[in-house]
Amino acid sequence: MSDMHAHSAAFVRTAEIPPSPPPPSAVGPTKWIKDNLFATWTNGLLTVVALYAIYVVLSGILPWLFGGVWNTSSLAECREVLQGATGGCFSVLTERWPQLIYGFTYPNDQYWRPNLAFVFMLIAIAPVLFFDLPRKLLFFTAAFPFVAYWLIWGGSVLIPIVAAAGFVAAYFVFDRFGKTNFAVGFLGGIVAAFVVWTIGGFIIPEDQSNALLSPVPSRDLGGFMLNMMLGITCVSLSVPLGIALALGRQSDMPLIKWICVVFIEFVRGVPLITLLFVASVMLAYLFPPGTTTDLFLRVVIMITMFSSAYIAEVIRGGLAALPKGQYEGADSLGLDYAQSMRLIILPQALKISIPGIVNIAVGLFKDTTLVSVISMFDVLGMIRGPILASTEWNGVYWELLGFASLLFFVTCYGISQYSQWLERRLATDHR
Structure with missing residues (x-):
């Protein structure tokens, strides 16, 4: 026993054993496929069925897409080139893409004007969408609608200048009187804007044929x-008008409340x-006699x-x-x-309302294709009409239709x- 004690000693590990790698089935793509696609036999069956459906769809679309023809001048020539093979006739896009984008009658040599307006639009909405950008860019955002109007429609440069001057006058009147009495400031701003626009109407020349940018009537606008x-x-x-209607519907003033309620429920x-048919046929009768209102x-x-x-x-709903x-x-x-409302209530209500507002904005953008039924040639109107x-x-x-x-x-x-x-970014879930 004494010899055993003499030769025995405590063992203390001085280095850690390196961890063993996990089995292949517990990490990487194998684990993801097992957990997400074949976790149970039901999931596995649905995965196989879904993969087969994807295969059937792609086996029909990909040959048609990659075997398409892009350089013919008519459908008959396209079919001659294909000679019965599977493939799309994409030559219509290469030949008619200006009409799909700009419309049928917008001047060909003036495409740079809507293109420049589109670039300016990206710059103008940047400080609104991404609020980390310098606030000085908001001045360009405020000026963009008037610049874009002049670029797209052309005509005398005095038209957007007078329009902008009316809004500036309305702002200063509202800032001067709205702090003490909101209603007086609001109505005073409207009156000031109309006064400026009325005076400006006398200095805008009727003959605009010699303008810096040739005028383009609205009926020539079209395409995407x-x-x-x-x-x-x-x-x-519609966003600021929707905010005003929502606040008006919650107002304590019965007249304001019921006007907003009737408007909202009727329009919805x-x-x-x-x-749109009312806008095309009847709305012009609501304006003063002798005035022509652009479609x-x-x-x-x-x-709106x-x-x-x-x-x-x-x-x-966000306010509630x-x-x-x-x-x-x-x-x-x-x-x-x-x-x-400006500092506490509306910022929180708008954060809650973001998904609903975006949903309406997406639906509204898609609903603009309905203008084709009143003879406005948007992208679908161009497809169903001239092309x-x-x-x-x-x-x-x-x-x-796939391009649209x-x-x-x-x-x-x-x-x-x-x-x-x-x-x-705004953490709308209030975590």
Whole structure:
């Protein structure tokens, strides 16, 4: 026993044993496939069925897509080149893409004007969408609508200048009197704007043939450019109008409340296509006699009314979702109604309402295709009208409609992704 004790000693490890690698089935793609695609026999069966469906769809689409023809001048030539093989006739896109984007009658040598307006639009919306950018860019954002109007429609440069001067006058009048009396400042701003516009109407020349940019009437607008213009304009106008309607519906003043209630419920109960027919046929009778109202303006008014009613209900839901303590906290700080709404209530309500507002904006942008029923040649109007009516391309459907679908998908998907980023940035789930 003494010899055993003499030769035995405690063992202390001085280095860790390196960890053994996990089995292949517990990490990497194998684990992901097992957990997500074949976790149970039901999931495995559904995965096999889904993969087979994807194979069937792609086996029909990919040969048609990659075997397409892009350099013929008619459908007949395209079929001669294919000689019965599977392939799309994409030559219609290479030949008619200017009409799909800019319309049928917009001057060919003036395409640079809407292109430049589109670039300016990206710069103008950047400080609004991404609020980390310098606030000085908001001055360009405020000037963009007037610059874009002059670029796209052309004519005398005094038209956008007078229009901008009316808004500037309305702002200064509201800033001067609105702090003490909101109603007086608001009405005074409207009066000031109309006074400036009336005076400016006398200095704008009637003959604009010698203008720096040749005038382009609204009837010459078309293609996807028309969809973009209607979507951006109507969304930009319907959001502030929807906020005003939502606040008016919660007002303690019975007259204001019932005006907003009747407007919202009536517009939400009428199909958009009905309002477009009203804009095309009847709305001109509501303006003063002898005045001509542009069809584009009438359509913008009706689509804005339609979308603002839905946005008002979304924002009203955001206002109702706020706890009562937020309103009481604003009152305890001594803030008046305008200050409490601007600083405390509306920022929180709008964060809650982001998904609903984006959903309406995406639906509104897609609904701009309905203007084709009142003879406005947007991208679908161009496809169903001048392009398919031509003898060269009569019979081409999938290629044109697929291109239009791609344009709308890219735009709507970008809007959706931005809204998800904004929700994460603002933490709308109140974690």
